[in-house]
Amino acid sequence: MKTTKYISILILLLTLSFVACNDKLNIEPEQNLSPEAATESASNVKKILNNIYAVARDNNSYGGIIQSASELIGNTGDITWNGTYTQPAEFNEKAMLADNSYVSSIWLNAYDVSNQANIVLASLDVFTDNDEKAVAEGEAKFLRGLAYFDLGRFFAKPYIAGSANSQLAAPIVLTAVMDASTIDFPSRKTLDEIYTQVIADLTSAYSLLPESNDVYATKYSAAALLARVYLDKGDYENARTMANDVIGNSGASLTTTFAAAFNNSQNSDEDLFAWQVTSQDASWNALNEFWAGRDFGGRTGNPDVPINAQHFTIYDDPNDARSQFFYTTSRGTATTKWQYQYGNIPFLRLAEMYLIRAESNFRKGTSIGDTPLNDINELRLRANASLFSSVNLATILMERKRELAFEGFALFDAKRLGQNVGSIPFNADRLVMPIPLREMDVNPNLVQNEGYGN
Incomplete structure (x- = not known):
């Protein structure tokens, strides 16, 4: 017999309650399903x-x-x-x-x-x-x-x-x-x-999924993820197309405030896809575990991942709500993004689509859907930051950093942009x-x- 018990692709995690409750006859024992x-x-x-x-x-x-x-x-x-x-x-x-x-x-x-x-x-x-x-x-x-x-x-x-x-x-x-x-x-x-x-998978999903699907993946979840994939590949034309489709057709809208995009028990208007979290889950919210202070469910590091002074240099306006979305604990500064222990985890946000469309349009010299300047200012307006009169690639990428900080983009953006991580080459x-x-x-x-x- 092959030594397969450690092979990851064997894991099925099939629950023991697959047989319908009203199927009274010929029910196999659950443990032998x-x-x-x-x-x-x-x-x-x-x-x-x-x-x-x-x-x-x-x-x-x-x-x-x-x-x-x-x-x-x-x-x-x-x-x-x-x-x-x-x-x-x-x-x-x-x-x-x-x-x-x-x-x-x-x-x-x-x-x-x-x-x-x-x-x-x-x-x-x-x-x-x-x-x-x-x-x-x-x-x-x-x-x-x-x-x-x-x-x-x-x-x-x-x-x-x-x-x-x-x-x-x-x-x-x-x-x-x-x-x-x-x-x-x-x-x-x-x-x-x-x-x-x-x-191939996501393009097929895009064609198959409905425009609304409760909290599950939709047509525009697939489009948003495709936009992310194409951006990662440097395929800016397709990234722009997918992001523009989501912005124009998904029905999603930016939340009225930056804070309203996070720590929600239900999906926000901005969520194109979010991981659902409840107090009944078998698994916990590890973003809260590591990034929140102890008073809010975090671990003993209080928080385990504190935010350093260096981070705050990226904000160019003291009135920017994103620069204020933090709180202080006895052992450091914590981001407020993951403060609620049972809050859903935003995964594909409309804000990211504005950033992808802005960057892709700028790189291609186009204004499909809207200009890069207007897309960036849309996010800054929501954050109560002063509006730009012009943008270049550097300002677009910095806006991306302000908007998406601590949501899981740091390594992936460094790799796709060819940016070293400190003294470590991006391809190390x-x-x-x-x-x-x-x-x-x-x-x-x-x-x-x-x-x-x-």
């Missing part, structure tokens, strides 16, 4: 789909660790690690070890999301309602595309527009694994192959996560990233 029973009805498949959101929103993934990892690895002095955990300290020091459990969790959860999405996609024939089938397919592809996007960004050297991008990234697994005997040992694909798959080995040791131990076809041994 077969893969066939788990996917025998549309209702059961939708439960699997709902569980994918829970896995992705786990504190070890988009519930906080992914965003915090990007901020700490990309940190140039704006923040400090004040906590006792060694894993985030390794991020901040750019000295990650292959057995870092947070790195392992990011990898494991991404393949858990991917495999469960594959299960949904392989089970679409059980749907008799074509609209429900399309939504299920679209949501599964949105979540799978997201998972591979960040696997590529964390585990590969930066994407360079116009180059082959043959640097190794992560395995791509598109076949559902529901039986350990079918497991194989995939090798890593190139970053170009990862991005091709991501764009130290800014790429190691392939987790447990994966290297069981998969002979994986090649370790440079700087981490073999």
Whole structure:
């Protein structure tokens, strides 16, 4: 028998309640639920789909660790690690070890999301309602595309527009694994192959998903994520197209104040997609855990990630609400963005789309949708900051930093813009996560990233 118990793509996390409550006959014991029973009805498949959101929103993934990892690895002095955990300290020091459990969790959860999405996609024939089938397919592809996007960004050297991008990234697994005997040992694909798959998934999701879908992914969630992906690739024309579509057609609007975009129990008018958080969740809000003071649910670092004086030099107007969105604890300054322990986690905000459209239009010398100046001033007006009379690329990028600070963009922006992280080159080995040791131990076809041994 293959030694597969440590292989991340095996993790299904199928809940034990897939059999419908009104199915009184021939109910299999829950602890022995077969893969066939788990996917025998549309209702059961939708439960699997709902569980994918829970896995992705786990504190070890988009519930906080992914965003915090990007901020700490990309940190140039704006923040400090004040906590006792060694894993985030390794991020901040750019000295990650292959057995870092947070790195392992990011990898494991991404393949858990991917495999469960594959299960949904392989089970679409059980749907008799074509609209429900399309939504299920679209949501599964949105979540799978997201998972591979960040696997590529964390585990590969930066994407360079116009180059082959043959640097190794992560395995791509598109076949559902529901039986350990079918497991194989995939090798890593190139970053170009990862991005091709991501764009294929998200483009399909965009065509399949409805314009509104309660708190789940919508057509414009997919468009917003595509805008982010295209921006990361340096494909400014497509980034501009997607961002402009979202701004013009999604129905979303900037919240009336900057503060109103955060710490909400329900999605705000600005949210294109947010991870849902409640007091009943099995997983916690790790952004609150690390970035909030103890009085608001944070850890003993109070906060574990304090904001340093250097950060405040980016604000050019003392009246800018974003420069005031902080509070002081006994051990430092905390951002107010993650103050509410049970607040939803904004993930795709309309503000980001204005920034993407402004940057893309500026780089292309166009004004599709609106001018870069007007888009930037739209955000500054909302923040009560003085308006600009003109903008250039530097002012657009600085506005991006003001607006999106501490939301998980630091490392990724440094890589895509070719900006060094302190004295560390943007394409250095130290800014790429190691392939987790447990994966290297069981998969002979994986090649370790440079700087981490073999």
